[in-house]
C-alpha cells in the first residue's frame with residue numbers, strides 16, 4: 578500500500594450548483610445525476626491560513642494550494658510546472674489609459690503556453706486517481722493541446738476532437754504529443770457532439786468543460802494567486818475572456834473559498850466577461866436579463882478559445898456576473914488585434930487574442946464609464962500570442 582499523507586487534500590464532498598444535492602467524491606463523477614447541474618467540490622477550510630500558503634515557494638506552482646485541491650495522494654499528480662504565474666503591474670498601459678492600478682495576470686507562462694494547463698493537470702490527476710486510463714475532450718483548441726501534453730506525460734491515451742479551423746499551429750502542437758486527434762466541421766459544440774458519438778464505441782472518461790467537477794479546481798488557483806500577489810487584497814475588477822467560463826467561475830470560487838476560510842477580507846471584485854462580437858451568447862443573455870444563454874448562431878472570431886456558442890455553465894456565469902455587480906461586453910476582432918499589439922508594445926506581453934480581448938474590453942468599459950479610474954483592475958491574459966503566429970499573420974498583425 579502506498580502511503581497517503583493525511584490532510585494533503587481537504588476535499589469533503591461535491592455539491593450540485595443547481596439542486597444542492599451532495600455526492601461522494603471518492604467515486605468517478607460527471608454532472609449531477611439528478612438534474613444535470615454542474616458539480617462543485619467543497620473542502621474543509623479550517624486548516625488553511627495565509628502563513629501556510631506564504632510559507633511555500635511559488636515554484637510549487639498551483640500545488641502550493643494542495644489542501645484546497647482534490648488530489649488525495651500526491652503520487653497521482655501529473656505536473657509539468659503549472660501555475661505560479663506572475664501578476665505584472667502594467668504601469669505604462671495604465672498611464673496610457675488614465676488608470677491608477679492595472680495588472681496583467683500572465684498565464685502564458687504555463688506549460689503549453691496556456692492557462693488550460695491548470696485545469697487539465699488537476700482534472701487528469703484526479704481522473705487517474707479514480708482509476709481512469711483513457712480520456713477524451715472536445716476543445717476549441719488550447720485545452721486539446723494541453724490535454725495531449727499531460728496525457729503524454731502521464732503515459733495515458735487521449736482522444737481530442739477539435740474544429741477543423743482551429744489555428745493550425747495549435748493542432749500541430751497537439752499532434753506532436755501523438756494524441757488521437759479528430760477534426761470536425763463547426764465549433765466546439767459540434768466537437769462535443771462528435772465526442773458523444775464516439776462514446777458509443779470507444780471507452781474513455783469525458784473531460785469536457787464542466788461535465789466533470791475538477792477542471793475548475795485548477796482554474797480557481799488563479800484567484801488564490803491573485804489574492805496573495807496583491808498582498809491578500811482583492812482587486813476591484815477582474816476582466817476575463819469568457820468561453821466555457823471555467824476561469825471566470827474558478828477565480829470567483831477561489832476567492833470565495835479564501836473569504837470563507839477567513840484569510841481574505843473586503844468586497845469581492847466585479848467580474849467582467851469579455852466576448853467577441855462574432856460569438857457573444859453571454860453578452861446577449863446578460864443584456865436581456867436571461868438566466869440561460871441562447872446558442873449563438875454561426876460563431877466566428879480570431880479568438881478561437883472564446884468561440885463557445887453554448888457554454889454548459891451559462892447559468893453559473895450569468896449568476897456570478899450579476900452577483901458580483903459585473904457585466905459582459907463584446908469587442909470586434911479588429912479591436913482585439915489592436916489590443917494585442919498595444920499590450921505587446923506597451924508592456925512586453927504578447928497575448929493570445931483571447932487575452933488581448935480583455936484589454937479591448939477594458940477600453941470599452943472605460944468608454945462606457947463602467948470602471949473608475951481609481952479602481953484596481955486585473956486583466957487575465959489566458960495564454961501566449963506565439964501560439965497564434967499563423968492566425969495573427971493572416972489577420973495582418975504580423976509582417
Ligand SMILES: Cc1ncc(COP(=O)(O)O)c(C=O)c1O
Pocket residue numbers: 691693717718719720786818819820821822823824825881882883929931932959960
Ligand atoms: C486562450 C483561451 N482563453 C480563454 C478561453 C476561455 O476559457 P474558459 O471561459 O472556459 O475559462 C479559452 C478556452 O478555450 C482559451 O483557449
Ligand SMILES: [Zn+2]
Pocket residue numbers: 593594595596597598609610611612613614
Ligand atoms: Zn442537481
